[in-house]
Amino acid sequence: MMFRFVFAIVFICLAILARAQGDIDIQHYEFNITLNDKNDTIIGAAEIKVKFLHPVKSFPVDLVLQNEKGKGMIVDQITVNDVLSENFSKQREKLIINLPQSQQTDSAIVSILYHGVPADGLIISKNKYGDRTFFADNWPNRAHNWIPCKDDPDDKASFEFIVYAPSEYQVVSNGKLAEEKIMAGNKKVTHWVEDVSLSTKVMVIGVAKFAVNQFADSPPNIPVSAWTYPQDSVTGFRNYSVAPAILKFYSDYIGAYPYNKLANVQSKTIFGGMENASAIFYYEESAEENKSMEDLLAHEIAHQWFGDMASEKSFSHLWLSEGFATYMTDIYLESKYGTDSMNRRLRDERKTAIDFARHSNRPVVDSLSFLMNLLNANSYQKGGWILHMLRREMGDTLFRKFIRTYYDRYKGTNADTDDLEKIAEEVSKKDLHQFFKQWLYTPGIPQLNIRWLYNEKDKTVAITIEQVQKQMAFGFPLQIKSEGDKSEIFTLNITRRIETFSIPASSTIRHISADPNTALLFDSRIEKINP
């Protein structure tokens, strides 16, 4: 996802879910959700197909239960395989369902009837025009505020939403529309089915008065559309109209688009954009006049492959989602506007990563327990830069093969950073252990003091490179450009805290610069020493 205002987000306390859920694997969810205009109470009926990975006596379902302020869900009834279950216990955010001996088998259908006002996760409010809207906003584990589920990115399932709402609203969701029918009493039922198994973080509904436009340049069999508030349709349709071209670019670069449609939806998400699979939600102002939304759309559309389809095993590896979306955006923009334009963007991203590293001593692969705090420059800009350095290490052809291989192997499932490293080594046939260790598991960014001296007598340049960051010394190739009567680029292989090199110069050197091709994540100070 993308932030509008990084620090303007209301602080949301999100404890990492207990990982005691390794006993079950959810196969399918059916969520029936009834909405109304009189109050913010939702009525839910969930049918969950659970596979038991080994015989269990009880298992947990995540659901935020009603608190003292009246927010949260009240459970009305639970059945297991159509048998009424009285034997369950409640924790604050969890139901523990106990199974009778006869049901301790390999799978079960659990039905949960519930109702309540969502504390979070389903944002029921008024949009900027004062119209009532309902938008799910689940990242990272806010789904269980309004749907009972295993709220963990590592458990993927197919699902369907059957939404009962007042008939003036339209309902958008993941997957394909199975039914939309007007019922008695000005009600409407809308049924969306997603056959692709996904994490709860990207399962959504959006319910509002919408204007909808399908773009004429959509790829065959993949309708790409814009869903905006009717008042913003002209500008919104225009701002979102870059989506089909972006989708085509990634389909070609990474692999076939994995879903059957792409809806781009103006919404009340707390993020700038949220990459819900095949139904991306963007912040309200994204549909306003004179706004270039191209990089935001490119970021969220890249997530359809990375984050949604090939997903991180846990949020510690969030960079596999955000770093990829950041760098895929750079690659898309490079294809459209050229390498100079991408390099300018990379230098801005590098500055953001360096500024962040000044006050953070955390690695990219990070087990922070407040998940919202992982939406930082380590996950985004530094993650993107790590991919860029891998590309410089491998070359364009092998890098693309690496991206495609990783996606192909992990689409529909989850990966961690070790899984990615294995594929990088397999494709490049290089030992990248040190690369991954220093850039992903070690905090900091190389900070270089570069001192140089031109030696007239023997026509050489003496260069001393000192790494002054407080963290460990890094190893990397550093390109230096020397400028005299003519300019030359040479590569120094840095392996130690401080090293001195002597380089032959064909003419008097007047100026030295580092990293002329924008290939290294580093910060530097260059100083000419007078003999």
Ligand SMILES: [Zn+2]
């Ligand atoms: Zn993102």
